[in-house]
Amino acid sequence: MSAASCLLTEDQFLCSICLDVFTDPVTIPCGHNFCKSCITEHLETSTMSQCPNCKEVFNRRPGLKVNTFISEMAAQFRQSAQQEASSSSSEQQVSKPGEVPCDVCTGTKLKALKSCLVCLASYCHTHLEPHLTTSGLKRHQLIDPVKNLESRICEKHDKLLELFCKNDQMCVCMLCSVTDHRTHDVVPLKEEYEGKKAELGKTEADIQQMIQKRRLKIEEIKQSVELSDKNADREMAEGVQVFSALKERVERSQAQLIHTLKEKQRETQKQAEGFIKELQQEISELEKRSSEVEQLSRSEDHLHLLQNFTSLNTAPPTKDWTGVRVHPPSYEGTVVRAVKQLEETLREQMKKLFEADLKRVQQYEVDVTLDPVTANPYLTLSDDGKQVYDSDVKKNLPDNPERFSVYSDVLAKQSFSSGRFYYKVQVKGKTDWDLGVAKESINRKGKITLSPQNGLWTIVLRNKNDYQACASPTVILCLQSGLEKVGVFVDYEEGLVSFNDVDDAALIYSFTGCSFTEKLYPYFSPSPNDGGKNSAPLIISPVNHTE
Incomplete structure (x- = not known):
């Protein structure tokens, strides 16, 4: 049998x-x-x-x-x-907490393999069999097992939510589409699901791109810190060498110098660590969102995807890192300024140090030419834009907005809004002149007071021997000899404008702690001709990186 x-x-x-x-x-x-x-x-x-x-x-x-x-x-x-x-x-898995149980099983509930959107029930392997073999049930829509199938029924019409209203961004049933939403753009769930799934794919790609940009930014910040460390180490080594040679008389200055340099280094590191921490936190949030988006994009559950699409389609709020930089602080002149305080005994050491500084500064030398559009009508410029003097004769020039109309001033064509730059100007044979940098928005049509508050960082010569730094208040500069060639160095991010005697390799004056918020232009004023006494031109030196 x-x-x-x-x-x-x-x-x-x-x-x-x-x-x-x-x-x-x-x-x-x-x-x-x-x-x-x-x-x-x-x-x-x-x-x-x-x-x-x-x-x-x-x-x-x-x-x-x-x-x-x-x-x-x-x-x-x-x-x-x-x-x-x-x-x-017995071979099937018993439903565990958090898993969807079979709705048909009596007694011990087995884990559901699929949920039916037509029957609104979930089935284990055994009870799913009719849906796989019976012709009528084969047409039912099966999805991965989900709880709360009743939430897929329209509360108003007790019909299956199988359409999506684009106007109201919500899932609706057939009756909704011909009543409350009859004038709206209504499409099948699957159609909207495919569109939203494609958008999720793009969102995920955008998030991954954001993550990659932030990882690159971290590397950029780390490299900036490394450069800062190298510069600090180099400067500290020179400082130690100088102050060690002078033993006890300069130990206090040596300690102060090292403290200042290390403080700058620590500030740079602290700033970089703060940026890195922020970036890593954003990466963590973006990776979490990426995981959620990826999980949602893989879902075959149309309703689940659409209900969660809005909250996951956009990346979490993040900071715009495009303009964020860690700029290594400028150490040029730091040792020089410390040694200058011991001028009588340290003059020779200071000169050696400044010569080394000057070589480093000169690597930022730029080719500067004068802009005739800005020149006062009394000024005469050379054809190559490298020389300017007051001719005592007013030219008939258009009074355009860029031109200085009262004082014998002129700007360079070149402007700078970041980084470092250096240029040299010959002042030999003159009795009056102004040199420095000016912000773009300075007054060009009226009286100009030379001061940082008015957007000018300059040193001047008055009456042949009166050298001044136009700070607030004005600083009288006691120089050992007359200047013949002046170097101007600017570190935009550091807020530094420094002037040096090119021939004697000596620091003249430094504006520190400046705050630059707009373009800076090299600024020149040969001053009035004074009956021929001040007819010598200001001459911009050509760039020579081999000096």
Whole structure:
């Protein structure tokens, strides 16, 4: 019997009326078998005695007796099927907390494999079988198991949410589309799902790009810190060498110098560490969002994706790092300024140090030419734009907004809004002049007071021997000899404007702690001709990086 039963299939023991395994099977005259209760009900409700399968009509209602052979076979098949189902269920996973359980299982709930959006139920492997084999159920939409399937039903019309309203950005049912949303742009969930999924892909790519930019910014900051460390180490080594040679008399200055340099270094490191920490925090948030977006983009659950799309489609708030930089502080002249305080005993050492500084500064030398558009009408410029003097004769020039109309001033064509630059000017033979840098917005049509508050950082010569730094208040400069060539060095980020005697390799004056917020232009004034006494030109030196 067991050998024969293994050849039998479920279809052979199914009642064609109830589609279940026979219960009390009976055979009617045409030879077809049915459950006794099923065929009895059929014959009682039909107008004629007719077989449900072959439609054979009987002259009289047939007598019904249970077919014991088929009954025994059906019972054995039912027992075998139950044992198989029990064995299959034991191999399946029992639903754990947080997992979606099968809605059909009684007693121990097995883990659901799929949820049906039509039946609004979740099924384990065994109870999912009809949806995979029965033609009517195959058309149902299956998704990965989800909880709260009732949330997929329209609360107003009790219909499945299967459409999306683009106007209101919400999921709706069929009845909603012809009532409240009848004039709106309504599309199937799948169509909107595909579009939003594509957008999520772009969002994820954008987030990854943002992460990469911030990683590059971290590397840029680290490199800036390394450069700052090298500069600080170099400057500290020179400082130690100088002050060690002077022993006890300069130990205090040496300590102060090292403290100043290390403080700048620490400030740079602290700033960089702060930027890096912020960037790493943003990367962490972006990576978290990227993971969420990636998980959502892989979801096959249309409703879940659309309900979470708005909150995940945009990247979390981040800082715009485009203009953020860690600028190594300028150490040029630091040792020089410290040594200058011991001028009488340290003059020779200071000169050696400044010569070294000057060589480093000269690497930032730029080619500067005068801008005739800005020149006062009394000024005469050379054809190459390198020389300027007051001719004592006013030229007939258009009074354009850029031109200085009151004082004998002129700006360079070149402007600077970041970094460092250096240029040299010959002042030999003059009795009056102004040199320095000016911000773009300085007054060009009226009286100009030379001061940082008015956007000018300059030193001047008055009456042949009166050198001044135009600070607030004015600083009288005590120089050992007259100047013949002046160097001007600017570190925009450091807020430094420094003047030096090129021939004697000596510092003249430094404006420190400046705050630059706009373009800076090299500024020149040869001053009035003074009857020929001050007719010598200011001459901009050509760039020579081999000096």
